Amino acid sequence: MTSTTIAHGEPLLQVRNLDKSFGGMKAVDDVTLDLRAGIVTTLVGPNGAGKTTLFNLITGNLARDSGEVEWLGQDIAGGKPHLIARRGIMRTYQDLRLFDSMSVWDNIMSATEYGLLPMPMSSAARHRRKERIEEVLERTGLSDKRDTRALDLAYAERKFLSMARIMATEARLWLLDEPASGLDPNSYERFLKILRDDREAGTTICIIEHNLDIVIGISDRIAFLDRGRLLADAEPDTVLNDPELAKIYFGDQS
């Protein structure tokens, strides 16, 4: 995992003129976007806008047609997912992709190993990892569930486990695909606190989110996608008060 220092607000990940089509349909169409160090960028837009596809192109789950993805100035487009993870880019999935028959603890442990070189860890490093997992269990409210199989968790607990899996790594960039969908209001608060605390600690976060309370509650910047095109990338007030974007997002309600 790279430890290059980068100033708050400077681009950590740069997407340039990225394109991806499925058949004749452009799912991501000439998108240029910076994800900046220590900043929470929310990716919004109607269903099918290309948000998840953009994540998949960044993380190597899909191959781009053209364009660039740079991490700290290095080209990473076309890299394999585990190699991209190794650089410090971790993600969650809408369908969570937990290891259902494994315990909460083992699910988290496996995430800390994903993308790492298979080399023995020093006992000090193992100890630090254990402490980090304990802290993540506490913050996600899963301490009492550490031995429970993922399959046996309640819905909100499964969502928090998918967050815990990336929190326990030392990733510098988190890509979160609708992590709060279906959560109850109490869980929202826990979720927002996690994001705010990690942003404070310097983590860079990009989150796909439909819930406007969450969008308003956490965004430093909002990027608005529609039919593959990036229509806006600006401060929340600018995007949220743009009547044209509201029409696209909510439909014409006049």
Ligand SMILES: Nc1ncnc2c1ncn2[C@@H]1O[C@H](COP(=O)(O)OP(=O)(O)OP(=O)(O)O)[C@@H](O)[C@H]1O
């Ligand atoms: N693997 C694929 N094969 C074919 N079409 C795909 C594939 N993945 C996505 N698409 C299509 O690309 C478009 C963008 O999909 P994507 O999932 O990126 O949208 P989204 O903005 O994340 O939507 P949502 O908010 O509903 O999750 C959609 O029309 C979708 O059907």
